[in-house]
Amino acid sequence: MASSTAPRRLPGWLALGLAVTIGVMTALQARVNGQLGIRLDDGFVAAVVSFGSGLLILVVLSAVLPAGRAGFARLVTGVRTGGIPWWMLAGGAAGALTVATQGLAVGLIGVSLYTVGVVAGQTVNGLLLDRIGFGPAGVVAVTVPRLLGGALALAAVGLALVGDSIAEVPVWMLVLPFLAGIAIAWQQATNGRLRQRVGTPLTATFVNFLGGTALLAIAAAVHVSVVGPPRALPPEWWLYLGGPLGVVYIFLSAAIVRDTGVLLLGLGAVVGQLLSSVALDALWPAPASPGIAQEIAMVGVALASVVVAVFPWRSLGRR
Numbered sequence: 461m462a463s464s465t466a467p468r469r470l471p472g473w474l475a476l477g478l479a480v481t482i483g484v485m486t487a488l489q490a491r492v493n494g495q496l497g498i499r500l501d502d503g504f505v506a507a508v509v510s511f512g513s514g515l516l517i518l519v520v521l522s523a524v525l526p527a528g529r530a531g532f533a534r535l536v537t538g539v540r541t542g543g544i545p546w547w548m549l550a551g552g553a554a555g556a557l558t559v560a561t562q563g564l565a566v567g568l569i570g571v572s573l574y575t576v577g578v579v580a581g582q583t584v585n586g587l588l589l590d591r592i593g594f595g596p597a598g599v600v601a602v603t604v605p606r607l608l609g610g611a612l613a614l615a616a617v618g619l620a621l622v623g624d625s626i627a628e629v630p631v632w633m634l635v636l637p638f639l640a641g642i643a644i645a646w647q648q649a650t651n652g653r654l655r656q657r658v659g660t661p662l663t664a665t666f667v668n669f670l671g672g673t674a675l676l677a678i679a680a681a682v683h684v685s686v687v688g689p690p691r692a693l694p695p696e697w698w699l700y701l702g703g704p705l706g707v708v709y710i711f712l713s714a715a716i717v718r719d720t721g722v723l724l725l726g727l728g729a730v731v732g733q734l735l736s737s738v739a740l741d742a743l744w745p746a747p748a749s750p751g752i753a754q755e756i757a758m759v760g761v762a763l764a765s766v767v768v769a770v771f772p773w774r775s776l777g778r779r
Contacts (some may be wrong), residue, residue, distance in 0.1 A: 474729045475719040482709040483732020487571050489705040491740050493559060494566025494574075496699045502690035503563030503681040506702075509557050511676050513703030515669040522666050531663030538657050548654040551664075552671025554643035555710065559702070560676060561636040567630055570670045570745065571737035572755045574637045576617040578733070579762065581641020582726035583613040589722045594649050606766050612765035613730060645726055647654075651710065652717035661714040668710055686717045727765060 470478075493510050497503035522528035538544030566574045587610050593599035594756070647668070655664040717725050739757040 467644060470716060470719045471718075475686070475716050477619060478712055478716050479720055479725050479728025480732035480735075482712050482725075483713055483729035483734075484736045485705045485709040485732075486729060487575060487733045487736035489559075489702045489709070490562040490574055491567045491571050491744065492699060492705070493562035493702040494571075495565035496694070496702065498567040499694040499699065500681070500690040502566075502683065502687075504676065504683045505690045506563035507556070507559040508673065508676045508680045508698065510563070510702035511556065511669060511673045512707065513700055514707045515666075515673045515703075517707050518666040521662060525662065527660045528666070529663045530677050531658040531660040532666070534658045535663050535667065540633070543656070544657050547771070548657065549667055551647045551650045551654065552668040552673070553675060554647035554650075554680075555641075555668050555706070556655065556672040556675040557636075557643050558640045558647075559672070559706070561640045562702075565633040565636055569633055571740045572734070572758065573629075573634075574757060575621075575730075575733040575737045577634060577637025578641035578644065579613050579730045580617045581638045581643070582645045583610045583641075583728065585642045585645035586610070586722045586726040589645055589649050594637055594646075594722070605696060609727060609765040609768040612768060613727060616730075616761040616765065619754060619758045619761060645722055647710075648713045648717050648725055649722045651714035655714040658716070661711045664714040665707060665711045669707070692753060729764050730765070731759075734762045 469475075471758055493506055496509065497506035500506050500509075522532055524725060539549070562574070587606070590601070590606075633639065651661075651664045651668065654667060655661050658664060668753075713725065720728065734755075738752070742752055
């Protein structure tokens with residue numbers, strides 16, 4: 461019997477469940493980093509603290525685990541020989557933008573409003589990247605259900621913009637989450653391709669945190685030189701969980717994007733983010749966050765977007 465050398469794929473339900481988990485951790489990270497930015501009175505320094513702690517974890521794991529050492533060796537060889545192009549190493553720029561946006565905006569606008577901006581960016585770019593075959597899964601057909609699912613995700617964004625809660629929010633705070641969502645979709649696809657080259661999500665995640673920390677350190681140094689030093693580091697331990705959370709969800713993203721495609725990974729993460737954001741904003745409201753009824757409506761529409769996008773409508777029609 462001939463054995464197949466093709467990588468084993470995760471069951472669809474498990475891949476989607478992990479995508480939702482990624483969204484939950486993203487929402488938690490956003491709230492933690494947003495609060496750290498408020499306590500330090502400097503979102504850039506908060507982003508460096510978050511990314512820097514994640515980088516330290518990854519340095520240790522990459523040195524201790526055999527998979528990390530082997531992946532790093534393949535990374536060095538690939539960069540040296542040209543087998544890994546420079547743009548596969550740029551995922552950290554997207555991570556830097558995401559974490560900086562969390563530190564700058566979430567403390568004021570709340571997790572829900574931040575999340576729906578990210579949803580819009582992820583949805584639009586996820587459809588595009590799947591259509592052109594940028595992700596490790598290759599070209600993923602943009603079917604009518606996937607288009608409808610994306611449209612429903614954008615409708616959830618529209619619900620967030622109804623009412624007076626954002627009237628006094630600076631425009632840049634609404635634009636940054638959208639740009640972060642575009643960057644996240646590209647980062648997930650790029651990390652998946654880098655993971656194929658280096659053989660492990662651990663090394664792909666390490667590359668992201670190394671580049672992101674370097675970019676954020678430069679941005680923070682410039683900001684501090686202009687506005688002055690931040691406040692003292694707060695003593696609460698949970699304010700420093702942003703880095704570890706980022707390590708886990710970027711690792712998972714690189715590991716499962718081959719099984720989900722870029723759009724489905726984004727939609728699953730959207731569900732996790734919105735469900736968590738409602739709970740977080742209910743327990744810990746931000747000044748410009750939408751009301752609970754509006755947030756529940758957003759979650760319902762976002763859940764519908766995933767059901768429409770992933771339900772096997774074609775199989776149902778053949779019965």
